[in-house]
Amino acid sequence: MDRVNTLYVQRLPAWLSLSLWFSGFIGIAIVGFSLASLSLDAMADQVGATPEITKVRAALVPKVAAMETISDESPQVQAIARAALLYASFWHTGDASFAHGALATGFIDRTLPAGRAQGITGPLEASKAFRAAVPDLSVSVEHLLIVGDRAVVRLRFNGRFTGVFGEQQGQGQKIDFRAVDMYRVRDGFITDNWHLEDYQTLFSQLAAGTQS
DSSP, X not given: OHHHHHHHHHHHHHHHHHHXXXXXXHHHHHHHHHHHHHHHHHHHTOOOOOHHHHHHHHHOOOSOOBSOEEEOOOTTHHHHHHHHHHHHHHHHHOOHHHHHHHEEEEEEETTOOTTOOSSTHHHHHHHHHHHHHXXXXXXXXXXXXXXXXXXXXXXXXXEXXXXXXXXXXXOSEXXXXXXXXXXXXXXXXXXXXXXXXOXXXXXXXXXXXXXX
8 A cells, every 4th residue: 555655656746747738738728719719809999090090080081971960969979970981982082091091900891702801901902993993983971870889871882884893894884883881980990890782783784784
């Protein structure tokens, strides 16, 4: 019996070392997984209020106005409306400064289309590609609804398909379709966007092939 106890005591340090090593490995894995799970939501908590962006943004004047605005009259309504109209102005003009003025540095597209880059890069590239097809693109804001930290925007896109879309050369077809966006806004910057476009109408107009 004494011999068994002696052997157990001799082996105990090795067992403890193995347990501690294994526990440490599991702990590191859990921490790593937890950090990875923050990814998009952590990005959304970053706002674009760097001194440079704040200075540029202060000088920006929205190029579009909402035809109708409905809000809950909370203190943040003006800041949210400004962010929404700055972003609409980006689509209206193609000027990237409006996108940077409206979107947080950690901006997240919550309905990201296949093939589009996440973050601010996504809409910048999408706007450039769309304007290659519709150079005279214009955007109006038909309705703007603001509740809490959210804004819902009904957008209308107009123009002529005179450029190139994929392998298709435009023949001057009229483009006229709508989209609905929902924004989450913090400190005057859009952190999240959920959007739905009327692609059925858009693609039918692109494929029309005759000038209207």
